[in-house]
Amino acid sequence: MNISEFLKNNIVVLDGGMGTLLQSAGLAAGEHPELWNITHPEVIQKIHRDYYDAGSNIVNTNTFGANTLHFSHEELEQIVKAAVENAREAAKVSENQCEKYVALDIGPTGKLLKPYGDFDFEDAVAVFADTVKLGVKYGVDLVMIETMNDSYETKAALLAAKENSNLPVFVSNAYGEDGKLMTGASPAAMVAMLEGMGADAIGVNCSLGPKQLASVVEEYLKYASVPVLLKPNAGLPKSENGKTVYDVGADEFAADVKALVDKGVRICGGCCGTTPEYIKALSEKLAGSKPKPITEKNYSVVSSYTHAVFFGDSPILIGERINPTGKKRLKQALKDNDIDYLLSEAINQQEKGVHILDVNVGMPEIDEVEMLKKAAFEIQAVSNLPLQIDTASPVAMEVALRRYNGKAMVNSVNGKQESMKVIFPLVKKYGGMVVALTLDEDGIPMTVEGRVNIAKKILATAAEYGINKKDIIFDTLTMPISADINAANVTLGSLKIIKEELGCNTSLGVSNVSFGLPNRDAVNGAFFALALSNGLTAAIMNPYSAEMMKTYHAFRALRGMDENCAEYISFAESYVPDTASANAAPQEKKDEFKSALQHAIVKGLKEQAAKLTSELLSSTPALDIVQNEIIPALDIVGVGFEKNTVYLPQLLMSAEAAKSAFEIIKTHMANTAEQTASKAKIILATVHGDIHDIGKNIVKLLLENYGFAVTDLGKDVAPETIVDEVVRQHAPIVGLSALMTTTVPAMEETIKQLRTAAPWCKVVVGGAVLTEEYAAQIGADKYAKDAMETVRYAESCT
Amino acid sequence: MSIVLTKSYVEPPFDTKEILRYAMCKDADESVTSLLNECLDEIKGKLAYKVCYIELPIDALFADVKSEVLSKYLSDCNNYVIFAATVGIELDRLITKYSRISPAKAHMFQAIGAERIEALCDTFCEAIKQEYKNTKPRISPGYGDMPLEMQREIFNILDCPRKIGLTLNESMLMSPTKSVTAFIGVLK
Structure with a gap:
């Protein structure tokens, strides 16, 4: 019986801790435990065997840190091979008659992914992929990704496991006392992302004891439709008379874990501080327990790297401002590669109270794939709202979904076979909640019946791809009433039937209804209210529109969604009509200034x-x-x-x-057509290996203020990238920043390459560790001690 | 055998004078004060204050590190405590966010972060002093001739990513950035 079949009708017992046992067997502090697979196979086999004897159905190979960041490829292969053999041997010699499986253990890399660290997402996927391939080659029964404390790294590992094996993949995260991952994800967010990507079991391990993890486990049980796993520590370690002890004993541990098995946990074992004694106590305690059946949960949900957003109760607002259609300023920003403008739109919309940000950067003159990838990445660095990836290009869609840190909204699929054929596989692979437009090869039906029929067709096709209707949200298409007086009626009629009869969520781009009419806000607000009362779950809308926000807050208060009308009241109090603030300019002493x-x-x-x-x-x-x-x-x-x-x-x-x-x-x-001339072009970058960029951003701000055309390449930028951009723009000045002594060599290398490829270019450098002498030594033209000095220098050069 | 322990602390009080010093602001006018207060309101209660540490005999590690500063520092000790402290990723998030839209705020959060991590280290060192009685002031890799490369071994021993979510990159930079690793010598 394979593990998936066994899991269907049984409670699965995992193993316990490895590290502490190895230490008492003589593993030195700082030594790689993975090497012991080769140097001390008898020790490793004994530990595995003790766990099987104690009742473990699954033991994890001793490969927690086995990856190409710590070992050469050859070493890694030897380690994984020996690790799997050790576990297999232990299973063979164990006298316990239970079902026995071997899991390839995969722990975190110990590196933080971009944007907060320097490790690229795809590099992380590649590192995990190497280990997974070896596990498959040497014949493990499943992959166990565990102790992950960052959602993005978890995604990289799961993606690598799914892309390089057909084995079941269990995914377990390490939560802190605050009930969140180190980088902030809530249990509901993790469940949404991991289930969306097809994890076979999900859960929680390490960090705390079973009692402290209970509330996180209960969240998992509430939201997950797949088996839930639990592998807690033996409580917390403490120092007692110079000895380290964990504060939860074997019997208490077993009782605490059993209590959570009774609530629905299906896979359980122990982590740090637990020993075969704990696992024995646990499996004895579980003898005769019946596994609680796993039920399909019906939540429609998307997530970011911090939280989940649920559809169906209170209306969801999706900010429409990052979409160039009809927005000249945004178009200009996209042409100029002015990401900061997009970011300010993201932050402003979040402050206005939207729940999700739509991101669409499609326009003729730009490379949409690259721009969408970059925009989605940068927006996630400044906003923790879930994103709606909005593009007509399947290539851009895949690139963005792959790198998205969470479960995204996918905008969109429609009833055309061609559309469903490309979009549904992406949703299946990366997870997502997909917006389905009720149109097909024959266009947009002008009747309610026509649109509802397309919805039914989309649902049927989605099911063939294994996509549940809870992950589909129908957009019944808003058309301008100025062109067809019946347009809104058809949209709303279809909406109502899809909501009530098909039981699906719905979404509309609201603003289009008023196209061609004066005072559009008034029409939009009324249409929004009508749509909400006909069952609209989400609206793609302009959060800067007072009418829309008034409708939203009033609707929630009227429908009993706003306890004590508290949110309405706070909205109403903070809402200031446009006319009131116009003459608020203070008249304090301005004599010393001209204006x-x-x-x-x-x-x-x-x-x-x-x-x-x-x-x-x-x-x-x-x-x-x-x-x-x-x-x-x-x-x-x-x-x-x-x-x-x-x-x-x-x-x-x-x-x-x-x-x-x-x-x-x-x-x-x-x-308007008015143009200003900019001064010289300047390229700025924080050098390779360095992730500090406040200083550089200050310089950028001031240079821009003084009219220079600044291209900011960001932080941790390779010398080649800087040189290419300087050459491409034939820029006369480049500014480099480095904060650490360890990254100054990268600055020196960049200058060296610039001298060969761009001899015309002046190099100005700055950063905490630099001095005038140091700058001269690495060949810079100028050391600027602060942003003002950089401005003065740039002005003197041009 | 001693193992790595972890501790979480409640938020130490904020020292605004110290923050302004880190912000390179000798005297704060009204606008700077209101900027600082805005930043403090945004950050209070959102930080983690985590430390992981281990006590070891001084000859257990760093056999190939040649540092006069360290040798001298440890000359009158038998044991030392090695620790890593972090105030978590939230400050990096705010700094990243505001460095794109408000460098003034980013700068202020940077200063707050510097003050926070020092406050955390002071709190931890005070607790260690209470426990071990005779301890020396902490020193960190990068100080004097102590090579930054020592960070690798420190991270290896303390298992910082797992214990407190602290990571090290190729350039020996730590993420979250508002973090410290250091030694505390325990006097003979």
């Missing part, structure tokens, strides 16, 4: 600087505002900084105020 705008910039008042700039634009050309207002104000602050009368935080606040003024000017220019 109110200068005053706002010098004092670092962002909102005011933006507002004053838009007022000025009605009477003054954009270029004059820059030349006569913004630059002189920045100079006041810059000179103050150089004289030590203004400090860095104040300089930065002024720079930000100037930036918000520039933002207004950019939007103005995107909408």
Whole structure:
């Protein structure tokens, strides 16, 4: 009987701790336990055998840290081969008659993935893939991914296991006392992602004892439709008279774990501090227990790297602002590779209260695959909202879904065979909740019946791919009522039937309904209210629209979703009509400055600087505002900084105020033909191996304020990438930043390569460890001690 | 045989003067103060304060490290405590977020992070001092002639990724960035 069959009708017992047993057998601190498979096979076999004898159905190979980051490929192969043989041998000699299996144990790499670390997602997948392939080659029965404390690394490991084996894959995460992974994911978020990707069993191990893990396990049992696993520590370690002891004994441990098996856990064992004695106590305690049947849960859910978002109760708002259709400023930003603009839209929408961000970067002049990959990655670094990946390109869709840290919304599939054939396999592989448009080869039906029939066809086809209807959300297509007076009726009619008769979730892009009409907000708000009362689960909408937000909050209060109307009240209190704030500009002493705008910039008042700039634009050309207002104000602050009368935080606040003024000017220019000339091109990067970029970002902000065309290559940038970009743009200046002594060699190498490939280019360097001498020694043209000095240098070069 | 222990602490009090010093701001005007307060409101209660540590005899490790500073530091000790401390990933998240939209805030969070990790180390060292009585002030790799490469062995012994979610990259940088590894000598 294979493990999957055994799991169907039995409680599966795992093994216990390995590390502590190896230490008492003589493993030194800091020594790689995996090497003991080869050097001390008898010790490893004995431990495995003791676990089988104690009642374990599955033992994990001694391969927790066996990967190509720690060992050469040849070494790794020997280790995995020996590890599997040791476990097999133990199974053979054990006298216990129970079913026995060998799991390939895979632990975390010990590296943090980008964006917070320097380890690339695909590199992580490749590292795990090597170990998985060897496990398959030497004949393990299943793969056990365990002790993962980061959701992104967990995804990389699961993807590697699924892509390189047909074996069952169990996935177990390590939760902290706060009930979350180290990088913040909640149990519900992990269940959503792991089930979406097809994990065969999921659960929890390490960190804490069974009592402290109980609440996390209960969350798993609530949300998971696959078997749940539990492998806790023997409580917490403490020092007692110079000896280390764990505070939960074998009998108490067994009783605590059994209590959770009674609640539905199907696979259980122990982690740190547990020994064969614990497993024996556990398997004796479980003798005669009946496994609780596993039921299919009916949650429609997406997730980010921190939390899950559930569909069906309260309406879900999906922010539509990151989609270039009809948005000139965003189009301009995409053309200019101005990711910061996208990020500010992401953050602003989150602050307005949306639950999910739609991300669409498709437009003719840009490489959509690269841009979507980059945008999704960067947005996830600044916002923890789940994303809706919105693209017509299946290639871009796959790239984005693969690297998405969670379970995404997929926008979209439709009733065309061609569409379903490419999108459903992606949803099956990477997980996701897919938006299904009710149109097909014959176009958009103009009747309710036509749209509902397409929905039925989509559901049937999805089922063939193994996609459950809870992971499909129907968009019955909003059409402008100005073109067809019956349009909204058909949309809403289809919506109601799909919700009530097919039992599916629904979504609409709301704003399209008012296309071609004046005062569109009024129509949108009313349509949104109608759609909600007809069963709309989610809306793709503009959260900056007051009408939409009013409708949302009022609807929730009216439908009893808002306890004590508390959220409505707080929304209403914070809501300020546009006209009220217009004359709030303070009149404090501005004599020392030429104008109110200068005053706002010098004092670092962002909102005011933006507002004053838009007022000025009605009477003054954009270029004059820059030349006569913004630059002189920045100079006041810059000179103050150089004289030590203004400090860095104040300089930065002024720079930000100037930036918000520039933002207004950019939007103005995107909408009119007016152009400003930029100064020279400058390439900026934090060098390879270095992940600090605050200093570099400060330099960038100031350079942009002074009108330079800055290309920011980001942090941890390879020398080749920097050289290529300098050559491509024929940039006259490049700025490099390094914070650590260990990354200065990468800076030196970059300069060396620049000298050969781009001899015209001036190199300015900065960062905590650099000095004037050090900079000269590695061949830089200039050491700048701060951002202002970089600006002065750039100006002197051009 | 001694093993790695972990500790979590409650939030130590914030020292705003110290934060402003790290922010390179000698005197804070109204706008800087309100920026600082905004940042503090955003961060309070969101950080983890975790330490993992082990006590070892001084000859157990670092056989091939040549550092006069370390030899001298340990010359009057039999044992030392090696520890790693972190305030967690949340500060990195905020710094990453704001460095794209508000460098002033990013800068302030950077300063808060510097103050936080020092406060955590002080709290931990005080507890160790209570336990072991005669201890020396902590020192870290990178100080004097102590090579940063010692980080590898420290991470190996302490199993930092698993114990407190702290990782090390090829350049010996730690993530989360607001983290410290150090030695505390226990006097003979």
